[in-house]
Amino acid sequence: MERVQIAPGLNFSRMIYGLWRLGDASDTSPAHVQAKVEACLAQGITTLDHADIYSDYGGEALLGAAFRAAPGLRDRVEVVTKCNIVAPLGRHADARVKHYDTSPAYITAAVERSLRDLATDRVDLLLLHRPDPLMDADATGPALDALVASGKVRAVGVSNFRPWDTELLQSRMATPLAANQIEISLLAHAPLTNGDLAWMQRARMPVMAWSPLGGGSLFASGEPPLTRALQDIAAREGVDMAAVAVAWLLAHPARIMPVMGTNDPDRIARLSDALRVRLDRQDWFTLYQAALGHEVP
Numbered sequence: 001m002e003r004v005q006i007a008p009g010l011n012f013s014r015m016i017y018g019l020w021r022l023g024d025a026s027d028t029s030p031a032h033v034q035a036k037v038e039a040c041l042a043q044g045i046t047t048l049d050h051a052d053i054y055s056d057y058g059g060e061a062l063l064g065a066a067f068r069a070a071p072g073l074r075d076r077v078e079v080v081t082k083c084n085i086v087a088p089l090g091r092h093a094d095a096r097v098k099h100y101d102t103s104p105a106y107i108t109a110a111v112e113r114s115l116r117d118l119a120t121d122r123v124d125l126l127l128l129h130r131p132d133p134l135m136d137a138d139a140t141g142p143a144l145d146a147l148v149a150s151g152k153v154r155a156v157g158v159s160n161f162r163p164w165d166t167e168l169l170q171s172r173m174a175t176p177l178a179a180n181q182i183e184i185s186l187l188a189h190a191p192l193t194n195g196d197l198a199w200m201q202r203a204r205m206p207v208m209a210w211s212p213l214g215g216g217s218l219f220a221s222g223e224p225p226l227t228r229a230l231q232d233i234a235a236r237e238g239v240d241m242a243a244v245a246v247a248w249l250l251a252h253p254a255r256i257m258p259v260m261g262t263n264d265p266d267r268i269a270r271l272s273d274a275l276r277v278r279l280d281r282q283d284w285f286t287l288y289q290a291a292l293g294h295e296v297p
Helices: 030-039 059-069 104-118 138-152 163-170 198-202 214-220 224-237 239-250 266-270 271-276 283-290
Strands: 001-009 010-013 015-017 047-049 080-082 125-128 158-159 182-183 209-210 257-260
Touching: 010 080, 015 104, 030 266, 047 239, 080 104, 080 163, 104 138, 104 182, 125 138, 125 257, 138 158, 158 163, 163 198, 214 239, 224 239, 224 283, 239 257, 239 271, 239 283
Parallel strands: 015 047, 015 257, 047 080, 080 125, 125 158, 158 182, 182 209, 209 257
Antiparallel strands: 001 010
């Protein structure tokens, strides 16, 4: 599978396995979690996307249990995790309101907790999960630099940041921000025209795409033209509609890295089908036009 350089000496698989729903599975045993990871590895998918808030702040420990039970598994993957969302759940149940915290003390403590829960000595990529309107970039930037210097975090990036949010944080850091994870799909295509993708390409910043299938709503969107377009190409290419929708993202010159989340073993085994889909420019615009609901200007 194609690899994307995130930072010097750190490369990710072009497709990423997302662990948002890991705790929703009927079986969350270490063996079952390992089986999902192994199914990804068999396809060349080596990068795992996590966040401290997933599964009410309990999801990282599920992956960590699999790492403990299968020595050597951790060294075969790259781990992404995120922090800074404080919701009244799990260990933050006493929070009065959902909020964001990008203070150095919070970020540092969150990383230490993630390292313990994940049973690892380093996070390959740490992302700030959401822009924080109270972020003090003069404090947050050096705190992220310090985590990289310590070796506990190999690279840092952002998630859901707009270009100006990213520029502000980067202006206070010595470490280059390594990636931005944004929502983008056939149903969430605004980044194509609102400047987000153009800015990231200009900055040569890797782009990770969360919810590339619209959280499943892509196939229940009530958009017959889009459904028909996906079905037509899927039949031609011998794959399902999900593979076509992901291939549409993969075709973009920004080298978007889709974050694919599913607990279904059959779907996990077919994640890389998207790499077999060949879309020419007119195929791409056929899907885009169907998603827009009108012809391009």
